[in-house]
Each structure stands twice: as C-alpha cells, then as structure tokens.
Amino acid sequence: MKKLWIPLAVVLTWSGVACTSDSGKPETDADTYQVDSTTGDADGTVGDTILDTGGDTGVLVDTGPLTECDKPANAARRQALLDAQPSIEGRSKDTITQAITWSSLADDATTTCSVSLDFKDSNDNGALDDYEDWTLTPAERATDLLARMTPAEKMGLMVHPTTTDAPSSSDQAVSAGLQSLITSQNARFGLNTAVAGQVTARATWANNIQELCEGTALGVPFVLSMEPAHSEGNGREKSAGFSKWPHELGLAATGDPAKVEGFGQVVSQELRAIGVRMALSVPADLATDPRWYPSQFTFGEDSGAVADMVAAYLKGLQGEALGQESVAAVVSHFPGGGASTGGWDGRLAKGKHLSYTGTNIDAHMAAFAKAFDGGVAGVMPAYGVPETGSWTGLGGTLDGTSIDQVGASFNSAIITDALRDHFQFDGLVLAPWGVLDDAGGAALGAPWGVESMTKAQRLAAAVNAGVDQFGGLDTTAPIADAKTASLITDAEIDRAAGHALSLMFALGLFEDPYIDAAQAPALVNTDTSYRAGLDAMNRSMVLLLNKNKPSGWLDGDGDGTQLGDKGNAGNGTLKVLPAPPGEPYVHAGCSYFIMGSFDLDYIRSVSTGYGELTNDATEIAGVAVTTAAERIANSNYVFIRIDAPYSADPDSGALHYSKASLEYATNDNADQLDDLAFARNAIDGLATSQTQIIVIVDGGRPSVVSEIMSYNPSGLFYAWSVTDKIVLDVAFGIVDGVGKLPVGLPASDVAAAAQSEDVAGDGQHATFVAGFGLTTSAF
Numbered sequence: 001m002k003k004l005w006i007p008l009a010v011v012l013t014w015s016g017v018a019c020t021s022d023s024g025k026p027e028t029d030a031d032t033y034q035v036d037s038t039t040g041d042a043d044g045t046v047g048d049t050i051l052d053t054g055g056d057t058g059v060l061v062d063t064g065p066l067t068e069c070d071k072p073a074n075a076a077r078r079q080a081l082l083d084a085q086p087s088i089e090g091r092s093k094d095t096i097t098q099a100i101t102w103s104s105l106a107d108d109a110t111t112t113c114s115v116s117l118d119f120k121d122s123n124d125n126g127a128l129d130d131y132e133d134w135t136l137t138p139a140e141r142a143t144d145l146l147a148r149m150t151p152a153e154k155m156g157l158m159v160h161p162t163t164t165d166a167p168s169s170s171d172q173a174v175s176a177g178l179q180s181l182i183t184s185q186n187a188r189f190g191l192n193t194a195v196a197g198q199v200t201a202r203a204t205w206a207n208n209i210q211e212l213c214e215g216t217a218l219g220v221p222f223v224l225s226m227e228p229a230h231s232e233g234n235g236r237e238k239s240a241g242f243s244k245w246p247h248e249l250g251l252a253a254t255g256d257p258a259k260v261e262g263f264g265q266v267v268s269q270e271l272r273a274i275g276v277r278m279a280l281s282v283p284a285d286l287a288t289d290p291r292w293y294p295s296q297f298t299f300g301e302d303s304g305a306v307a308d309m310v311a312a313y314l315k316g317l318q319g320e321a322l323g324q325e326s327v328a329a330v331v332s333h334f335p336g337g338g339a340s341t342g343g344w345d346g347r348l349a350k351g352k353h354l355s356y357t358g359t360n361i362d363a364h365m366a367a368f369a370k371a372f373d374g375g376v377a378g379v380m381p382a383y384g385v386p387e388t389g390s391w392t393g394l395g396g397t398l399d400g401t402s403i404d405q406v407g408a409s410f411n412s413a414i415i416t417d418a419l420r421d422h423f424q425f426d427g428l429v430l431a432p433w434g435v436l437d438d439a440g441g442a443a444l445g446a447p448w449g450v451e452s453m454t455k456a457q458r459l460a461a462a463v464n465a466g467v468d469q470f471g472g473l474d475t476t477a478p479i480a481d482a483k484t485a486s487l488i489t490d491a492e493i494d495r496a497a498g499h500a501l502s503l504m505f506a507l508g509l510f511e512d513p514y515i516d517a518a519q520a521p522a523l524v525n526t527d528t529s530y531r532a533g534l535d536a537m538n539r540s541m542v543l544l545l546n547k548n549k550p551s552g553w554l555d556g557d558g559d560g561t562q563l564g565d566k567g568n569a570g571n572g573t574l575k576v577l578p579a580p581p582g583e584p585y586v587h588a589g590c591s592y593f594i595m596g597s598f599d600l601d602y603i604r605s606v607s608t609g610y611g612e613l614t615n616d617a618t619e620i621a622g623v624a625v626t627t628a629a630e631r632i633a634n635s636n637y638v639f640i641r642i643d644a645p646y647s648a649d650p651d652s653g654a655l656h657y658s659k660a661s662l663e664y665a666t667n668d669n670a671d672q673l674d675d676l677a678f679a680r681n682a683i684d685g686l687a688t689s690q691t692q693i694i695v696i697v698d699g700g701r702p703s704v705v706s707e708i709m710s711y712n713p714s715g716l717f718y719a720w721s722v723t724d725k726i727v728l729d730v731a732f733g734i735v736d737g738v739g740k741l742p743v744g745l746p747a748s749d750v751a752a753a754a755q756s757e758d759v760a761g762d763g764q765h766a767t768f769v770a771g772f773g774l775t776t777s778a779f
Contacts, residue, residue, distance in 0.1 A: 069113035122219030138505035156186025161474035167205035203517035206275025225278035250540030250720035252742035257312035264316015291343025300742030301760035311370035324508035328377035336364030346383030358756035381408035406449030415466035460487035578733030629682035740773035
C-alpha cells in the first residue's frame with residue numbers, strides 16, 4: 001500500500017467504502033481523495049480515488065494511471081516546495097511567480113516536473129535570478145549575488161557599525177547619519193542601541209531601514225543586531241517593553257537547559273517583534289576567575305554545563321535551522337574570554353592576555369563545541385592574546401610555546417586553525433568592538449599585539465586570520481586602503497561578504513525583511529513570557545545558609561514538624577526559612593522589617609501578601625515601637641538586600657568595570673554592610689529578641705561572603721538580577737527554592753589572586769562550590 005493523500009484530521013477506510021472524520025462522525029463534505037490501491041481496478045493500474053459523496057460511505061473510482069509528475073516522489077517534491085514557500089513582501093520591488101522545474105524523481109528522469117512559486121524581484125529586472133531563488137542554498141545564492149556586486153558593495157558587508165538612532169512615538173525616521181552609512185558606505189549590519197523607545201516605534205523604524213535598503217539596485221536587506229536586553233544591572237540595561245529575566249548566571253542557577261531554551265525562544269520572538277535579527281554576546285565563556293567582571297554574564301564555570309546551556313539558548317534563538325522565524329546567534333568570545341590575566345577584562349591593557357597557567361584551554365574551547373554542532377550563525381573572538389606558555393590545545397593544533405602574540409581576532413592559529421579547520425565553522429566571524437581602534441583613544445580600543453599597525457594594517461591582519469566583519473567599524477575606508485595596498489585579496493573580500501550574505505539568505509530577509517509594527521506590543525512581554533521570566537527568576541535564587549530556628553519559635557499550630565502550615569517557619573524542616581506567610585491578604589504568619597536596596601514603596605504595596613511589614617509599625621505583638629532599632633528587634637525577620645562588593649576601575653572608563661577585590665572592606669561600597677551592623681546591634685541590644693537576619697546579595701561577580709557571615713545571619717541568598725517580588729516569593733515559601741550555584745564563591749581575595757585564571761574550582765570557599773544550594777518547599 002502506498003501513501004494515502006488526504007486532508008489533515010480526516011481518516012478514510014474502504015472496505016465498503018467508509019469515509020469518517022477523526023471524531024467518528026460521518027463526513028458531510030463531498031471531496032475526492034486520491035489513494036494508490038488495486039482494489040476495484042478496472043485497468044490494473046493504481047491510480048484510484050475515493051469519492052466522498054457527503055455521507056458516511058464513499059465510492060472507489062478508477063481514474064487510470066498516475067502521470068509521471070503525480071507519482072509519490074514528485075508529488076512529495078512539489079509539496080515540499082509549496083510548504084517551504086516563504087512570505088514575500090516588497091515595498092518597492094515586485095513579486096514574480098515562476099515555475100520551478102526538476103527532472104522526475106520517479107520512473108522517467110527525462111520527464112520535467114514543475115510547480116509555480118513566488119519570489120521577490122530584488123533587482124527589478126523582471127526575471128528570476130539565482131540570488132532571488134529561495135529554493136537554492138544560501139551559499140549558491142551568495143555566489144550569484146557576489147558576481148553582481150561592486151567592490152564597494154562587498155566591503156559594506158564587512159562593517160557592523162553602532163546605530164545611535166532613538167526612535168520615538170513622534171519620530172521613526174532613519175537618521176541622516178544612518179542613511180549615509182547605508183547609501184554611501186553600503187553598510188548592511190548595525191548594532192541597535194535603542195532600548196528606551198516604544199516597541200511600535202522601534203519596529204516602524206526597523207521597517208523604514210529595510211525599505212531604504214530594498215530600494216537600492218540589488219535590494220540587499222539590513223541585519224539589526226542587539227546586545228542582551230532582558231536583564232538589568234551591573235552595566236546592562238533592559239529593553240523597554242521586553243520581559244524580565246535573570247542574568248545568565250541566574251539562568252544557569254536553574255540548572256535547566258529547557259528553561260534556557262525557553263528563554264531563547266522568548267528572546268527570539270521579542271527581538272523579531274522590533275525587527276532585530278541577530279543576538280550578540282551568546283556567552284560560551286567560562287567563569288573560571290571570579291575577579292573577571294563579565295563572569296556574571298556567563299553560564300558558569302563548568303565546561304560541560306555551559307556547553308549544554310549555550311546549545312539550549314542557541315536552539316531557542318535559531319530553532320532547528322536558520323529561517324524566517326529565527327534570530328541569528330553570535331557566540332562569544334572564542335577561544336574563551338574568562339581566562340584573562342589577573343581577572344581583568346580583555347578590553348583593558350592590563351587584561352590583554354589570556355592566561356593558561358593551568359593548561360586548561362581545551363575546557364574553554366569545549367564550551368563552544370555544541371554551539372558549532374548546532375549551527376550557530378556567528379562567532380565573536382576574544383579580545384585577549386593567548387599568552388606564551390607551556391600549554392597546548394586541540395591535540396597540538398595550538399601550541400603555547402610558539403603562538404603569535406596577537407589578539408584572537410588577528411590570530412590565524414585561533415581563527416583559521418582552531419575555529420575554521422578543527423571545529424569546521426563556516427559562518428560569520430565578527431571581530432569585537434574596538435579591536436581596530438587605538439588603545440586609550442577609544443573606550444573600547446583593544447588592538448592587542450598590533451598596536452604599532454595602522455587601522456588598515458590591523459584590519460588586514462584580522463581578515464588574513466579569518467575574520468569577516470568588524471564590530472563598531474562605520475566606514476569602509478580601511479578596507480579599501482588595505483585592498484589598495486594589496487594587504488587583502490579579492491578572494492578574502494568575497495569570503496567575508498559571502499558569509500554575511502549567506503546569513504541574510506538563511507534568515508529569509510531577501511524575501512521579507514519587514515515586521516508588522518502594529519503587532520509588536522502583542523508579541524513582547526506576553527503573559528506567557530512574563531510568567532516564564534518570573535519562574536526563571538524564582539528558580540535562580542540560590543539559598544546558601546538556612547539555620548535551625550529557635551525552639552518554639554513560629555511553630556504554627558504544631559511542634560514545627562508539620563507541613564503546609566503557613567504559620568510554621570521552615571515548613572516542617574525546623575529551619576528559619578521559608579518564612580511563614582500566613583494567609584496572604586487575610587492574616588500574617590510573621591512580622592518582618594526590610595532594609596537595603598529593596599524598593600520600600602513597592603514592598604508596602606504588596607506587604608500583606610507576605611506578612612506584617614513593620615517598617616512603619618507603632619506596635620508589634622503588643623509592644624510599642626518608635627525607632628527602626630525597636631522595630632527590627634521586635635520583628636520575626638529582617639530582610640536586608642545588598643549589592644556585591646564593587647569599586648569602579650578608573651582604567652575602564654565608561655565600561656564601569658570593577659576593581660579586582662571581591663571583599664567589601666577594600667571596595668567603595670563597603671557601606672553595604674552598614675545595614676547588617678545596624679540590624680545586628682538592634683537585635684543584640686534587646687535580650688528577648690529572636691529576630692532572624694536574612695541577607696540577599698545581588699550577585700554580580702562571585703564574591704567573598706565571609707564578612708557577611710561575621711554578622712551571624714540566619715539565612716543568605718545569592719541572586720542575579722531578580723525583582724523584589726521574586727525575593728519575597730522564595731523567602732516566604734510562595735514558590736519552591738531550588739537554585740544551585742553555577743560557579744563557586746571565592747574564599748578570599750588572597751585565594752582569588754592565587755588561583756589559575758583558566759581553572760575552575762580553585763581558590764574557592766570550602767562549602768559554597770559550584771552545584772551547592774539549599775532547597776525550600778512552598779507551603
């Protein structure tokens with residue numbers, strides 16, 4: 001029996017011949033269904049149909065032999081092409097309908113079969129050229145388009161400037177500066193920095209960019225990229241209108257790749273809603289040195305776990321393969337930026353080397369492997385220079401005794417030998433912002449190892465090494481200069497431009513680069529994505545300390561071992577946490593005072609959902625209170641939210657990186673501990689006080705906690721970019737507490753300074769290692 005071709009959700013049987021729906025009810029429509037059967041044949045062929053006459057039986061009708069092009073192999077090919085038909089939208093270019101032909105895949109290869117499909121006439125010549133033919137591969141289309149482009153147009157695909165437009169409800173026009181980049185420099189990629197405007201305005205602006213590009217001779221579209229914009233704090237700004245999620249270390253703390261894949265799907269939908277089709281800074285870096293400021297924006301220290309998280313995020317962003325519903329991911333920073341010397345970031349002169357004293361470079365590169373296997377669209381190299389040493393990588397492909405002392409973007413051993421040849425990566429290599437700029441002359445100037453070269457020479461060195469495109473470059477002049485000086489070849493320009501074009505074709509941008517701007521608000525921060533973000537933040541909270549509660553304290557209606565009693569602190573575990581919420585908005589299970597960086601006005605607005613807030617109390621449990629100290633000492637809990645240790649490193653300028661120290665005493669925000677001291681003194685000053693101190697550290701980098709412990713807290717949470725609501729929901733047992741540390745906490749500044757930058761797990765606290773985290777159960 002061959003394949004039965006029927007509409008979806010309809011099942012036909014014929015031993016009578018019955019025609020019924022999947023619900024078991026008789027069919028009521030009169031349709032013809034083609035089957036291949038010898039039943040009832042008059043001529044011995046298999047070209048039969050069942051005619052549904054509207055009742056519950058059908059009539060088997062012999063229609064003679066199938067034509068060559070209607071045989072299953074060709075019918076499948078035709079249907080596959082029809083199913084693959086992308087949406088086509090042109091605002092200045094026409095849609096053309098063209099018959100696509102192929103030699104029969106069935107019995108007679110001399111027969112030509114065809115199907116009519118729609119295409120965009122991007123160059124207005126009225127014919128279907130190969131680069132307009134979406135049935136061809138992206139590489140085939142790129143090859144055809146490259147042959148039609150001028151050298152200047154190709155060079156324009158090698159720049160990736162930062163756009164400064166700020167679309168608003170009153171102005172969505174493409175600025176004169178951006179228009180010049182598009183028309184004069186032929187730029188077709190750009191970093192979108194507009195995070196504050198309304199999503200409808202930003203989507204309209206993106207459409208206006210695409211309309212401008214479509215109107216050019218070849219109709220090459222524009223790729224808008226964006227840095228992470230779904231969490232906030234420590235130098236990152238959340239995009240207006242987007243859903244809220246934790247930093248990457250927080251996502252890693254959930255321990256759930258499926259959650260990270262879901263995050264990627266949300267990011268993809270929300271970026272596409274405003275016309276952004278490339279996500280930068282998908283982090284495969286390892287947080288092997290706690291001093292490294294960007295460690296908070298990684299998925300942790302373990303190579304295997306990070307590889308799994310990156311693969312999940314990639315799948316969420318791109319799907320199974322790049323297409324019109326994808327956002328292209330750029331993974332960073334190969335071969336891994338977390339091994340920067342002294343924990344200083346590679347954008348700073350003092351952090352310009354990648355140190356492999358622990359001979360652990362292979363672990364850093366292994367974190368990228370699943371991204372390569374998953375078809376990641378782009379790779380961004382690290383800033384640093386792999387420091388000379390007695391280390392090897394990839395079985396000798398990289399040799400620390402002889403490797404060129406230049407940054408990764410200029411290093412052929414890193415880009416060509418390791419990335420291109422060993423890992424077989426054939427996508428876009430995007431050099432990071434600033435590698436072509438002079439050190440000290442720009443906020444991101446990091447031309448490590450090529451400082452004495454001109455910009456054109458630096459660019460040539462990177463192109464020779466295998467780089468395709470340059471972040472922050474807003475002019476093609478250095479490319480033209482390098483070509484004129486014979487520092488780069490036409491073939492290298494074609495390679496670079498070809499990778500950029502292939503990405504565009506894979507994303508379907510030539511067919512339809514536009515979005516429905518009016519629908520943008522309905523696609524961002526949906527109820528589903530909002531709740532998914534809340535769940536991720538809930539699960540990202542890591543409980544490091546949960547002491548036994550005092551005997552007879554907040555036992556509810558039992559001895560403290562009973563479960564589900566919302567007046568029983570610890571929910572049956574005899575621990576201090578979770579705090580008993582009572583019946584939210586009905587009666588409190590406990591009293592609590594808040595301090596630190598909590599938003600007190602917000603807490604006041606929701607306080608009765610958790611307990612009795614005592615910050616404004618005049619009486620607590622029948623005791624009159626007038627001062628903060630009295631309120632603290634007479635409350636059951638004091639919750640104190642503080643930032644991790646931080647001092648601005650003056651060498652980092654506008655980047656606002658931190659100094660190396662991970663202890664409060666040597667940082668500018670040592671006063672974060674003042675609230676702990678005040679609370680401890682208030683509690684110790686009242687002999688009968690049983691107030692429990694609960695500290696929440698807004699993590700940032702993994703930091704030393706010994707100073708916090710000196711104030712004898714009963715509970716300690718670590719979190720990365722979560723809201724006050726999340727803190728209270730976990731602390732009060734509204735939800736389970738399940739987070740685990742994705743990176744160990746350093747034992748001390750001395751230990752952090754003594755550890756190897758490239759090795760995970762050394763110099764850490766004896767207890768607070770990767771994978772540690774106490775759990776609490778919701779009431």
